[in-house]
Structure formats: structure tokens, C-alpha cells
Amino acid sequence: MSGREDRCRTLSNGIFVCEQGTGVPLVLLHGFSLDHHMWQYQIEELSAKYRVIAIDVPGFGKSPLKHASITLSEVAGDIMSAIDEMLPQQQCVVMGLSMGGYIAWELLSRYPERFLAAVMCDTRAAADSAEAASVRRQMADRVLQGGTEGVIAPMLYRLLAPKTLEHAPNVVKSMKEMLYATAPLTIAAFQLAMADRHDFHPELSRFTLPTLLIVGMDDVLTPPAEMQRIQESLPDAEIVKIPEAGHMAPLEQPTLVNQAIDEFLSRKLGHLLL
Ligand code: MLT
Numbered sequence: 001m002s003g004r005e006d007r008c009r010t011l012s013n014g015i016f017v018c019e020q021g022t023g024v025p026l027v028l029l030h031g032f033s034l035d036h037h038m039w040q041y042q043i044e045e046l047s048a049k050y051r052v053i054a055i056d057v058p059g060f061g062k063s064p065l066k067h068a069s070i071t072l073s074e075v076a077g078d079i080m081s082a083i084d085e086m087l088p089q090q091q092c093v094v095m096g097l098s099m100g101g102y103i104a105w106e107l108l109s110r111y112p113e114r115f116l117a118a119v120m121c122d123t124r125a126a127a128d129s130a131e132a133a134s135v136r137r138q139m140a141d142r143v144l145q146g147g148t149e150g151v152i153a154p155m156l157y158r159l160l161a162p163k164t165l166e167h168a169p170n171v172v173k174s175m176k177e178m179l180y181a182t183a184p185l186t187i188a189a190f191q192l193a194m195a196d197r198h199d200f201h202p203e204l205s206r207f208t209l210p211t212l213l214i215v216g217m218d219d220v221l222t223p224p225a226e227m228q229r230i231q232e233s234l235p236d237a238e239i240v241k242i243p244e245a246g247h248m249a250p251l252e253q254p255t256l257v258n259q260a261i262d263e264f265l266s267r268k269l270g271h272l273l274l
Contacts, residue, residue: 008062015082016062018054021047024116024265024272025092027083028054029100031122031248032190033152034178035061038097041254046261049273050093053086055079057103059186061178068189072197076106083114093265095119097250098222099190105200108207117210117268119261122222122247125230127199136195140188151187152179161218161246171251204233210268211237214257216245238264 008018018036020043028039036043036054043052058078059065066078083092093116096104101123108115128136143151156175157165164171200207211234215227224241231239240260245252266273 010062011082011085013078013081013085014064014066015058015078016056017082017086018043019052019086020044021049021051023050024269025051025053025087025090026119027092027094028052029057029079029094029096029103030054030060031098031100032194033060033155033182033187034175035181037061037174037178038248038251040174040251042095042250042258042261045254045258049262050265053092055082057100059189060182065183065186065189068185070189070193072102072193073106075193076103076110079103080107080111080114091116093117093119093269095121095261096123097121098123098247099194102194102197105207106198108209109200109203112207112209115209116272117212117265118207119212119214119264120227120230121214121250121257122216122219122227124201124222124226125199125204125233126201126226127197128195133195136191140191143184143187143191148180148182148184148187152182155179158220159247161216161244161252163218163244164246164248164252168252171248174251175248201230201233204230205235208235210264212261212264213237213239214242214249214260215239216242216247216249216252218244218246219249221247240264 030038039054056063094104101120213227215224231237242249242253250257
């Protein structure tokens with residue numbers, strides 16, 4: 001949030017938030033091992049029309065980890081308290097990328113009356129397979145024993161599209177700064193939490209709010225086919241596939257992503273944006 005850190009603060013439950021703009025609130029939840037800076041272009045551009053609130057999930061950025069055996073359900077409860085403090089009695093749009101999406105499904109499931117619409121970027125609704133969960137548990141052990149480097153370095157190349165890696169050194173730099181800033185204890189705690197997360201896929205028909213799904217066409221972690229499967233199960237969802245973007249579509253192709261979000265919200269919530 002360049003030059004606007006004055007709009008950042010720590011809430012009473014320790015969660016760190018940055019906000020900019022006025023209007024319908026958009027609450028942004030970042031992906032794993034990242035922080036609110038991954039939304040830098042959404043904060044800068046969408047704040048011209050919306051009240052953009054980017055949260056550091058507890059354990060990441062400037063929000064402390066509560067304890068090592070955290071669950072995504074507990075994280076969602078803490079984020080809802082943060083939303084209550086910032087937006088008492090007010091509805092908002094929730095937007096989550098990947099792990100932020102897993103947390104957003106929890107919020108939508110437990111507090112549906114608080115949300116006007118959802119934007120899910122590069123994420124899944126399904127839980128892990130037994131094999132994927134076991135890989136996460138091994139990663140948790142490795143990071144606690146050997147530290148961050150061996151676990152984080154290979155991630156970068158799976159998060160970004162080949163074009164981004166080659167031509168967008170500023171994005172690569174920003175990703176490295178966020179990835180390497182995360183403590184080993186947080187990495188381990190959230191790998192275990194994600195391994196045990198709830199399977200929302202069979203329940204998608206009850207998420208009736210307008211939902212925009214955004215996915216990078218080069219996303220190898222949550223590929224377009226996976227997001228398409230979510231769209232087919234949701235009652236009111238649209239999907240936008242972003243060219244030359246990987247798992248970090250909002251950071252890799254911000255102009256296309258921001259246009260898609262604004263076009264969708266203007267159509268679905270137009271009466272509130274006047
Ligand atoms: C993320 O970007 O948040 C991760 O890919 C989530 C995950 O590991 O499932």
C-alpha cells in the first residue's frame with residue numbers, strides 16, 4: 001500500500017489491516033505464505049470506487065500467529081471479529097486467493113448474512129486428497145527441522161506464470177519478500193490447518209450469493225478446470241480466465257483482474273454503488 005501505511009492499523013484482536021477508499025467494502029484475504037501486499041494493485045486501483053480492506057491473516061505479515069495448532073475455522077472466526085470491528089452491522093464483499101479462498105468459504109458458510117458477493121481467485125472448494133494432506137504434513141516437519149529456504153524456494157516457480165517469471169522482476173521481488181518473511185512455525189501450522197480443512201465442494205449449492213471466480217490460465221496449483229468445477233456447482237457464479245497469469249492472477253495481471261471485478265460488482269451490486 002505504497003505511501004498509505006497510515007491507513008493501516010492493528011485491531012483489538014491483534015489482526016493487522018490496511019484500508020483505502022470509500023464505498024461498498026471489499027475485504028481481501030491473501031494466499032499462503034503471503035500478506036496484504038499481494039493485493040497492492042487491487043488496493044491502489046479499486047479504492048477509487050470501493051472501500052478496500054486488506055487483512056493480514058494471523059501468522060502472516062504483521063498479524064501474530066495465535067498458536068501452532070490453529071484451524072481454518074478458528075482463523076475465520078478471528079477474521080469475522082476483525083470485520084465486525086471495522087464494519088459493525090455492515091455487509092461486505094469477500095475476496096480470497098487460494099488459502100484466502102479456503103477461509104472465505106468458512107466465512108460464507110457461517111455468516112452468510114454478512115456478505116453481498118464473493119470473489120474467489122485461484123482457489124479450490126474441495127479438501128485435500130489423502131496424498132496431498134500427507135505431503136503437507138511432511139512439509140510441516142521439514143520446515144520446522146530445516147527452516148524456510150528449502151520449502152519456500154521451489155514454491156515461487158509454481159506460483160507464477162512463465163511469462164511473469166521472465167518479464168516481471170518487480171512481481172518476482174515482491175513475492176520473494178512476502179514468501180521469505182513468513183516464520184517456519186506459521187508455515188508448519190498452516191500446512192497442518194490446510195491438510196485438515198473442511199470439504200466445501202459437496203455444499204456449494206447452498207452458497208447462493210453472486211460469486212465471481214477468477215483463475216490464471218497458467219495456474220498449475222488450482223487450474224482452470226478445478227475452478228470450472230466450482231462454477232458448475234454454485235447457483236450464481238461466473239468465471240473469468242486470465243491469460244498469461246499463474247496462481248497469482250491479481251498480482252500478475254492486475255488490469256484484467258480489476259476490470260473483471262469491477263464489471264461483475266457493478267452489474268450485481270449496481271444499486272449499492274450509486
Ligand atoms: C496458496 O496459494 O494459498 C496455496 O496454494 C494454498 C494451498 O497450499 O493449498
